[in-house]
Amino acid sequence: MDAAAATTNTIAVEIVALTKQYAIDIPAAVDQIDLRIASGSYCCLLGPSGCGKSTTLRMIAGHETVTHGDILLENRNITRLPAAARGTAMMFQSFALFPHLSALDNVAFSLKMKGVAKAERHRRAAELLERVAMGHLAQRKPGELSGGQQQRVALARALITEPKVLLLDEPLSALDPFLRVQMRAELRRWQKELGLTFIHVTHSQEEAMALADTMVVMNHGLIEQVGSPHQVYNHPASEFVARFMGGHNVLQTPAGQVAVRNDHMRIVPATEPGDSGLRATITDLEYQGIYVLLGLALAEAPPSLKSVSVLLHESHFLARPFALGQQVLLSWEEAHARLLGPGAQRPAMRTSQPQKPRRDELAAMAA
Incomplete structure (x- = not known):
């Protein structure tokens, strides 16, 4: 060997x-x-x-x-x-x-x-x-x-x-x-x-x-x-990991809580015919050189959902600019949503011992 x-x-x-x-x-x-x-x-x-x-x-x-x-x-x-x-x-x-x-x-x-x-x-x-x-x-x-x-x-x-x-x-x-x-x-x-x-x-x-x-x-x-x-x-294993690593949106869906990378989010103008998604308003625009980061406020968001972000390549943004205050529709492909929490499928971790649930997760499961 x-x-x-x-x-x-x-x-x-x-x-x-x-x-x-x-x-x-x-x-x-x-x-x-x-x-x-x-x-x-x-x-x-x-x-x-x-x-x-x-x-x-x-x-x-x-x-x-x-x-x-x-x-x-x-x-x-x-x-x-x-x-x-x-x-x-x-x-x-x-x-x-x-x-x-x-x-x-x-x-x-x-x-x-x-x-x-x-x-x-x-x-x-x-x-x-x-x-x-x-x-x-x-x-x-x-x-x-x-x-x-x-x-x-x-x-x-x-x-x-x-x-x-x-x-x-x-x-x-x-x-x-x-x-x-x-x-x-x-x-x-x-x-x-x-x-x-x-x-x-x-x-x-x-x-x-x-x-x-x-x-x-x-x-x-x-x-x-x-x-x-x-x-x-x-493949973040928990809401904490998704939020701490950054670049993810944590969203509640019928399947449970999921994380979606902000570069996997799709937005179109709300006036565009034939499109569907979550209604949102652009609240922030941040130019980052290669990328443009958009901050969004969802029209119908639970109190726990403080912010959603979308990362667009500069060329895409310049080809189809968005503006502060603009109404948009937000969506993502199901394949890009990573299920969070104890029931999520997690990748094999060769160098780790099996992970124990956190105390707050145990309490939630026992409730």
Whole structure:
């Protein structure tokens, strides 16, 4: 079996019924989640602030104690081991570089703490700095480096410990938008070249979709959905996932609650003969370059339906412009509607454990 095939058939990290409870009188920060992450994959933990993604990462790293459950790294239980004995390394949001040390000494620092001789630790640090294209700046201090250069030093410092899994806590959030796009391409390249398992926490849907082999969408300490970016975006498992990922309208139909991508919606002028659909009024027009985003208010909408959007290609909009206040008919093809909720058909998720219904779903089913 070749290395690539072996990688896809092995599990790097498995978490079982993992729970973090800070106090008995408040909801758990992480609530009995199960997850399996394939070796050599790029996994993104994604969700809004307070969803439990960073707490989960910190428990894997050993920087947060586990209330209940287990963490296994390559079938070795590391739940109670100190951080330094786990085989993981953490790359922090702030980079946490020592300002008084050169890039070379920052990378070599952990080896110094282990008693490695100066010549050897500098040799290994220099090799890693060359690998991340920072060898020519090895003697500069962090204050003399750009944000992207500091990130490369932080990556080299994490890699010098030869981890089996690299943990990244919002590593791009401190960078400007242009550099963020550039650095996520580099992260993806480094991950593939190194063949390591990366577990990356982010609140950015765009970032997760650009980087991940596997996306883990979290909400209120629970896992809402696990799958590839394509699966999660095109087959959202719940109303929360559809709304959080964006680009979807959540609608109530006779078959139940469905999500329809806004680029799959069809609108025509309400005055056009022979067409049918939901009557709506255009309330917003937003030019986005390649696309034009239309906001609509339905004539007969339940209170829970706050807004509907339609995304049109610029060429389509220019060929048939719409205007604010215009009355239109809204429709979509049945094949583009994704059923949400416990009864929905969900795609197979090779790297995940079977998902448990959320507590609010259980309560609804019991009612």
